[in-house]
Amino acid sequence: MKVLVWDKEKCIGCGTCERKCSQTWFKEENRTKSRIKISEADNGFSCNVCNQCGECIKVCPVEALKRDSKGIVRLNEKTCVGCLSCVGFCPTQSIFQIVEIDIPFKCISCGVCVKSCPSGALSLEEIPESLDKIFYRRHF
Amino acid sequence: MNKYQNPYNPEKIKQAHKLLTEFKYELKPLEKGYANRTLHVHVGNNTIKSKPVTQEMKDVFTGGKGFDLKLLWDAVNKNTKWDSPENEIVIAAGAMGGITQYPGTGKSIVCGISPITEAPVDSNVGGYFGPYLKFSGWDAIEIQGIADKEVIVYIDGDNGIIQIFEAPEEAIDSHLIAEQMCDIFASNEQEKKNITTVSAGTASEHSFYGCLNFSFYDRRRKVARLKQAGRGGLGTLFRKKKIKALVCKFSKLNVNNNNVADLEAIKRISAEYHRELFENDDSQCDMRHVGTAHLVEIMDDYDLLPTHNYKFGKHEKTGKISSPVWREMFTQGIPDGCWYGCTMQCAKCVDGYTLRTGPYKGDIVSIDGPEYETAAAFGANMGIFDPHFIVEANFYCDTYGIDTISFGTAMAFVMECYENGILNKERTGGHELNFGCGEEAMEMLHQMAKGEDFGKTIGLGIHRLKKLFVKEFGADPQFLQDIGMECKGMEYSEYVTKESLAMQGGYGLALKGPQHDEAWLIFMDMVNNQIPTFADKAEALHYFPMFRTWFGLQGLCKLPWNDVEPPDNAETDEPAKVPKHVQNYVDIFNAVTGKNIDKKELILQSERVYNFQRIFNFRMGFGTREYDQIPYRSAGPVTIEEYLSREDRYDNQLRDKWNWDPTGKSVEERHQKTREFREDAYQKLCDAVYTRRGWDNNGVPTIEKIKSLGIDFPEVIEILENYFQGK
Numbered sequence: 001m002k003v004l005v006w007d008k009e010k011c012i013g014c015g016t017c018e019r020k021c022s023q024t025w026f027k028e029e030n031r032t033k034s035r036i037k038i039s040e041a042d043n044g045f046s047c048n049v050c051n052q053c054g055e056c057i058k059v060c061p062v063e064a065l066k067r068d069s070k071g072i073v074r075l076n077e078k079t080c081v082g083c084l085s086c087v088g089f090c091p092t093q094s095i096f097q098i099v100e101i102d103i104p105f106k107c108i109s110c111g112v113c114v115k116s117c118p119s120g121a122l123s124l125e126e127i128p129e130s131l132d133k134i135f136y137r138r139h140f
Numbered sequence: 141m142n143k144y145q146n147p148y149n150p151e152k153i154k155q156a157h158k159l160l161t162e163f164k165y166e167l168k169p170l171e172k173g174y175a176n177r178t179l180h181v182h183v184g185n186n187t188i189k190s191k192p193v194t195q196e197m198k199d200v201f202t203g204g205k206g207f208d209l210k211l212l213w214d215a216v217n218k219n220t221k222w223d224s225p226e227n228e229i230v231i232a233a234g235a236m237g238g239i240t241q242y243p244g245t246g247k248s249i250v251c252g253i254s255p256i257t258e259a260p261v262d263s264n265v266g267g268y269f270g271p272y273l274k275f276s277g278w279d280a281i282e283i284q285g286i287a288d289k290e291v292i293v294y295i296d297g298d299n300g301i302i303q304i305f306e307a308p309e310e311a312i313d314s315h316l317i318a319e320q321m322c323d324i325f326a327s328n329e330q331e332k333k334n335i336t337t338v339s340a341g342t343a344s345e346h347s348f349y350g351c352l353n354f355s356f357y358d359r360r361r362k363v364a365r366l367k368q369a370g371r372g373g374l375g376t377l378f379r380k381k382k383i384k385a386l387v388c389k390f391s392k393l394n395v396n397n398n399n400v401a402d403l404e405a406i407k408r409i410s411a412e413y414h415r416e417l418f419e420n421d422d423s424q425c426d427m428r429h430v431g432t433a434h435l436v437e438i439m440d441d442y443d444l445l446p447t448h449n450y451k452f453g454k455h456e457k458t459g460k461i462s463s464p465v466w467r468e469m470f471t472q473g474i475p476d477g478c479w480y481g482c483t484m485q486c487a488k489c490v491d492g493y494t495l496r497t498g499p500y501k502g503d504i505v506s507i508d509g510p511e512y513e514t515a516a517a518f519g520a521n522m523g524i525f526d527p528h529f530i531v532e533a534n535f536y537c538d539t540y541g542i543d544t545i546s547f548g549t550a551m552a553f554v555m556e557c558y559e560n561g562i563l564n565k566e567r568t569g570g571h572e573l574n575f576g577c578g579e580e581a582m583e584m585l586h587q588m589a590k591g592e593d594f595g596k597t598i599g600l601g602i603h604r605l606k607k608l609f610v611k612e613f614g615a616d617p618q619f620l621q622d623i624g625m626e627c628k629g630m631e632y633s634e635y636v637t638k639e640s641l642a643m644q645g646g647y648g649l650a651l652k653g654p655q656h657d658e659a660w661l662i663f664m665d666m667v668n669n670q671i672p673t674f675a676d677k678a679e680a681l682h683y684f685p686m687f688r689t690w691f692g693l694q695g696l697c698k699l700p701w702n703d704v705e706p707p708d709n710a711e712t713d714e715p716a717k718v719p720k721h722v723q724n725y726v727d728i729f730n731a732v733t734g735k736n737i738d739k740k741e742l743i744l745q746s747e748r749v750y751n752f753q754r755i756f757n758f759r760m761g762f763g764t765r766e767y768d769q770i771p772y773r774s775a776g777p778v779t780i781e782e783y784l785s786r787e788d789r790y791d792n793q794l795r796d797k798w799n800w801d802p803t804g805k806s807v808e809e810r811h812q813k814t815r816e817f818r819e820d821a822y823q824k825l826c827d828a829v830y831t832r833r834g835w836d837n838n839g840v841p842t843i844e845k846i847k848s849l850g851i852d853f854p855e856v857i858e859i860l861e862n863y864f865q866g867k
Binding site for chain 2: 082097
């Protein structure tokens with residue numbers, strides 16, 4: 001499973017990744033519509049982006065959030081009823097919702113930001129695939 | 141075919157359907173939370189019609205329970221009894237009902253003339269029916285009449301068709317018929333989530349406290365789960381009408397079926413609230429893991445857990461039925477909301493449970509709950525500290541269509557009667573019904589479902605049992621009045637109120653009977669001493685019943701209001717009100733409807749409906765001071781045994797609170813004096829509350845009050861004028 005990884009030491013806070021992301025997915029350069037968020041922080045910048053942990057899958061009442069064949073957590077927009085459970089319960093607050101768009105959105109490790117980053121601060125790295133624990137007992 | 145040992149055949153069931161009538165209607169988008177029409181179904185003469193919702197109806201009654209009561213008022217007359225054909229079951233979702241963003245927005249409110257109180261009753265319930273009904277085009281449904289043969293009412297919200305079928309083959313017990321309806325009305329597994337069913341059960345037919353089950357299909361567990369409109373015998377009324385099920389199909393759920401005025405505001409408030417739950421629930425109530433069952437040990441700690449028919453407030457075995465046990469038994473880690481978007485997820489479930497008794501013995505089932513009330517009633521109140529008994533009895537109460545609270549409280553009463561010799565094995569059909577007798581209690585439940593023997597008798601409810609035991613067994617009527625935990629004919633829910641006068645009023649003054657959904661003031665009153673004077677208590681017994689009534693007008697669950705609180709809530713001016721969440725509700729109501737109410741208007745919306753319901757009670761022959769009187773067990777120690785169990789407390793109160801020196805007095809004298817003081821205090825409380833609510837000292841709303849609320853309809857004025865002229 002390839003997860004987007006951000007290098008604090010290399011990031012220059014230029015915002016190219018955000019513009020590229022929103023352009024790719026929403027056809028406009030608009031930071032609020034980016035699935036990766038770079039913010040100013042003490043001693044540089046911070047980054048908020050999905051780490052594909054899958055906690056959101058467990059709170060989605062309509063099973064709109066699922067891992068795809070590559071292990072990436074994806075939101076089925078046709079199934080989503082916009083309840084925002086995933087937004088509130090994302091441990092890293094990396095699922096976003098904004099005014100104009102009824103349903104949330106998140107990073108799906110597409111890599112366009114990686115290619116656009118002028119300082120090489122972003123990369124897609126392979127990590128062992130997470131096995132979602134089956135917490136509940138199935139008897140039939 | 142299906143997973144049960146005695147499988148049913150959906151095709152065979154479907155083939156036996158006989159269409160009695162069909163009604164087609166135009167599908168229209170909702171307008172700011174309203175469908176602007178209600179549905180009237182008469183199962184006696186098989187007629188179906190649409191009624192308009194006027195602006196005046198919305199202005200006065202708001203929606204939900206308000207619509208229910210208005211429609212019910214118009215349908216019945218002062219002579220209507222619960223089993224009269226004109227009596228109705230009315231179900232509504234409320235204006236805010238069905239929004240998917242904010243937790244706790246999927247409640248249906250059900251009203252009817254109650255079999256157990258013989259007055260109007262309201263009961264709220266989760267599941268998908270109310271929202272799907274509204275999205276199908278109906279703000280409320282009235283079911284009137286009594287069918288000749290068993291019927292199903294089917295609302296196809298996808299195609300705008302309503303049908304009444306003869307339904308001879310369906311099961312009556314809810315866990316079966318809820319799944320049968322999914323099998324019949326969904327064309328595949330994926331469609332089952334679009335089906336919701338209202339049903340009762342076999343014991344509803346033989347008891348006065350039958351409940352209604354509202355289903356929601358759990359797509360992960362692949363089972364139709366059940367939430368209960370428990371209070372007031374509405375399941376009994378349902379079966380009286382010979383209805384097996386109301387079914388609604390709606391497949392087009394989306395982000396904004398309500399067509400709200402300001403979706404962005406709702407999204408903003410809701411996302412923040414979800415986060416608040418995420419950050420605080422684990423360290424506060426832990427609703428997400430144990431639901432309301434987290435209360436068991438807390439109530440025991442504060443001497444509030446009803447034990448042995450409310451004699452005591454704690455027990456040494458409470459640990460066997462407390463939240464760690466339920467955390468282990470409940471399946472964890474999957475969404476347990478009874479409506480979309482509820483991240484409080486208190487609808488916990490025991491999965492893979494193999495039934496040990498009864499007609500379904502050996503079947504493996506998923507069981508909703510137990511919630512606190514059920515665990516307290518079956519565990520401590522009946523003295524059966526066995527989680528497996530609680531789970532099994534919970535399952536059977538649900539599927540048989542029996543209110544767990546009334547059953548638990550009635551059984552506890554019967555057990556105390558047994559231990560006092562009022563009952564014996566000869567009178568119970570050979571059953572020992574001491575506290576703690578789980579197998580015998582379970583047998584009573586199965587007998588109730590079969591309509592046989594002493595189990596059926598227990599289904600009469602405490603109010604009728606008291607009369608029966610006096611008449612048949614020569615029991616002391618005063619003793620039964622003292623220990624029989626019912627008021628207005630309804631059994632108490634599960635809190636000991638002896639040390640909270642305000643909560644005694646919370647139960648006794650509740651319009652429908654002693655259910656805690658109007659007010660839960662024990663901590664404010666007893667623990668935190670925030671409302672020490674009669675005026676303070678009266679103010680609380682005005683504000684909270686009005687505020688809580690509002691949830692019923694909107695189709696909301698109360699739990700997200702105060703079962704998680706903002707971290708800084710304690711520093712606010714009025715922490716008991718949870719001001720931030722109240723503001724959330726005001727803002728979301730405005731965002732749904734496009735109106736611009738504030739917190740005062742919120743209370744006013746409730747006051748209109750609350751006073752209307754009080755007058756409705758009065759119209760049906762109740763609704764005065766005498767019906768607000770409570771059994772002494774809810775105010776103080778009935779027996780010497782109870783007095784001695786908390787002797788220091790009662791002695792100290794005689795000295796410090798009532799300025800009466802108990803030194804040297806016999807226990808009988810101290811016990812009697814305690815009773816005099818406490819009963820007098822309750823009367824003073826009634827006086828203060830009636831005044832605060834704008835009622836006369838008999839508990840009847842004044843004409844001036846009614847006019848100020850704008851509910852001075854001619855029939856209402858006529859009723860009140862007759863009363864005040866006759867005084």
